[in-house]
Amino acid sequence: MKLISFGLLTLAGLNLISARAVMEKRAINDKNQCNDQYCYWVSGPSGGTATIVGFGKKNKNSKVVNVPNKVVFEGHTYYVDSVGYGAFGRYDQIEEVNVASGIDNLDLSHGAFAENKNLKRVVLNSPVSAIDLTAFSSPHKDCVFLGSGVKSFTDGQVKRLLISFGFKTKDYSKIDDYTRKVDLFELAKSLSQYLKTSNIKDSGNALAALEIKFATSAGYARLYRLLAIAMGVPAKDILVGHDGNGNYFNYAKLDNVWFNVSVDYPFKRYSLYYQTWQYEFFVGNATFKSRINSKASPSSWYVMFSNYGYSDEFRGQQSYDIFDQYLKQNRLGSRVP
Numbered sequence: 001m002k003l004i005s006f007g008l009l010t011l012a013g014l015n016l017i018s019a020r021a022v023m024e025k026r027a028i029n030d031k032n033q034c035n036d037q038y039c040y041w042v043s044g045p046s047g048g049t050a051t052i053v054g055f056g057k058k059n060k061n062s063k064v065v066n067v068p069n070k071v072v073f074e075g076h077t078y079y080v081d082s083v084g085y086g087a088f089g090r091y092d093q094i095e096e097v098n099v100a101s102g103i104d105n106l107d108l109s110h111g112a113f114a115e116n117k118n119l120k121r122v123v124l125n126s127p128v129s130a131i132d133l134t135a136f137s138s139p140h141k142d143c144v145f146l147g148s149g150v151k152s153f154t155d156g157q158v159k160r161l162l163i164s165f166g167f168k169t170k171d172y173s174k175i176d177d178y179t180r181k182v183d184l185f186e187l188a189k190s191l192s193q194y195l196k197t198s199n200i201k202d203s204g205n206a207l208a209a210l211e212i213k214f215a216t217s218a219g220y221a222r223l224y225r226l227l228a229i230a231m232g233v234p235a236k237d238i239l240v241g242h243d244g245n246g247n248y249f250n251y252a253k254l255d256n257v258w259f260n261v262s263v264d265y266p267f268k269r270y271s272l273y274y275q276t277w278q279y280e281f282f283v284g285n286a287t288f289k290s291r292i293n294s295k296a297s298p299s300s301w302y303v304m305f306s307n308y309g310y311s312d313e314f315r316g317q318q319s320y321d322i323f324d325q326y327l328k329q330n331r332l333g334s335r336v337p
Contacts, residue, residue: 027045027046027074027076028042028044028045028046028073028074028076029045031043033050033071033073034056034057035056035071035073036056036057036058036059037055037056037058037059037062037066038052038053038054038055038056038059038071039052039053039054039055039056040052040053040071040073040078040080041053041084042073042078043078045076046076047076047077047078048078048079049078049079049080049081049082050070050071050078050079050080050081051080051081051082051083051084052067052080052082052083052084052087053083053084053087054084054087054088055088061093062093062094063093063094063095063096064094064095064096064097064098065088065094065096065097065098065113066098066100067080067083067097067098067099067100067103067106068080068100069100069101069102069103069126070102079103080100080103080106081103081104081105081106081107082106082107082108082109083106083107083108083109083112083113084109084112085109085110085111085112086109086110086111086112086114087109087112087113088112088113088116089111089112089113089114089115089116090114090115090116091116092116092117092118093118094113094116094118094119095118095119095120095121096119096120096121096122096123097113097119097121097122097123098123098125099123099124099125099126099128099147099149100125100126101125101126101148102126103126103127104126104127105126105127105128105129105152106126106127106128106129106149107128107129107130107131108128108129108130108131108135109130109131109135110131110132110134110135111134111135111137112130112134112135112136113135113136113139114134114135114136114137114138115137115138116138116139116140117138117139117140118140119136119139119140119143120139120140120142120143120144121143121144121146122136122139122143122144122145122146122147123146123147124145124146124147124148124149124150124153125147125148125149126148126149127149127152127153128149128152128153128156129152129153129156130153130156130157130160132160133157133160133161133164133210135157136211137211138212139211139212141198141200141201141212141214142200142201142202143201143202143208143211143212144201144202144205144208144310144311145202145205145207145208145211145310146310146311146312147310147312150205150207150308150310150313151308151313153207154206154207154210154226154308155226155230157207157210157211158206158210158223158226158227158230159230161194161210161227162227162230162231165187165190165191165194165227166190167183167186167187167190167231168231169230169231169232170183170231170232171232172232172233172234173234177254177255180233180254181254181273181281181282182273183231184228184233184238184252184261185273185276185281186273187224187227187228187231188224188261188263188265188267188281189265189267189271191220191223191224191227191263192263192264192265192267193267194213195209195213195214195215195219195220195223195263196213196214196215197214197215197216197220197264198214198215198216199216200212200214200215200216200219202310202311203215203216203218203219204216204218204219204222204248204306204309205219205222205308205309205310205311206219206222206223206226206307206308206309207308207310208309208310209222209223210223216248217246217247217248217249217262217264218242218248218309219309220248220262220263220264221240221241221248221249221250221262221263222240222248222306222307222308222309224250224261224263225238225239225240225250225307226307226308228252233252236253236332237252237253237254238250238251238252238253239251239252239303239304239323240303240304240306240307241260241301241302241303241304241323242301242302242304242320243289243292243294243296243298243301243302244296244300244301244302245294245295245296247292247294248304249261249262249288249292250262250263251303251323251335252282253332253333254282256333257333257334257335257336258327258332258333258334258335258336259282259283259284259335259336260282260283260284260285260288260336261281261282261283262288262291262292265279265281266279283336284335284336284337285298285335285336285337286298286337298335299322299324300322301322301323302320302321302322302323303320303321303322303323303326304319304320305318305319305320305321306319306320323335
């Protein structure tokens with residue numbers, strides 16, 4: 001009798017272990033999964049990818065959104081690769097968004113973090129892309145954008161902005177410089193209509209200018225350069241300049257010489273390029289110095305290497321040089337007097 005009891009106990013124990021193993025390895029039947037922090041749409045029953053789609057019940061009043069690189073449900077690991085449609089849009093309490101490192105590319109759907117009027121800090125520690133221009137639209141005016149993912153996100157957003165302006169990428173190596181001048185003029189005019197001038201906190205950041213739609217001369221100049229490159233102008237032929245007294249602008253190489261260019265131009269009065277003979281758009285040093293009311297000699301003006309402008313873009317590396325010295329060292333030609 002004791003032997004039978006021992007056998008029954010042993011069998012019951014084995015069944016319990018077996019049942020536990022099945023529970024631990026069981027597949028997920030419902031693709032909608034939530035933990036205390038966030039809810040996800042997972043790709044499959046036993047691991048894969050996950051889209052974060054909103055707050056979990058215990059986290060819905062959080063001021064911070066931390067996008068993880070992975071999440072575990074029922075013992076299965078899912079790698080976060082996207083944020084869903086409007087997942088965190090229109091939450092007035094959100095003040096900060098942090099994207100974890102270790103994500104190959106985080107894809108942001110329409111309005112993922114849109115219209116969060118108190119959003120003041122976005123840290124992108126992984127490459128980020130978005131399907132349109134709404135991912136971070138209309139944050140707080142003083143929102144700052146940081147992290148290694150800023151470059152990839154900015155480049156993608158710049159391409160979408162260029163398309164929204166109605167421009168197509170061209171091969172300017174096969175096009176005369178007059179056409180390049182016209183296109184650069186039209187591009188500046190479109191940008192001047194898109195942005196408003198204001199001294200925002202992250203004023204030198206091209207991404208902040210693009211998302212917030214406010215900028216100082218630094219934001220204008222950096223965003224204009226990135227748009228020109230996306231349009232097809234070689235990066236070496238369009239640069240960001242600074243006079244040392246707070247004025248940012250662009251240098252553009254045309255007809256094998258360097259001109260000074262500013263998006264701050266009276267486009268309402270001279271709306272077509274052929275009209276610019278009355279008030280030049282591409283100008284030499286003396287004329288431009290007078291226009292920006294600079295006290296510094298053009299010979300001491302700078303070329304800026306911080307072409308995106310977010311605060312951690314350069315870490316101890318040289319971020320600028322005297323422009324004339326830069327041209328001479330790199331044999332890049334001369335400037336218009």
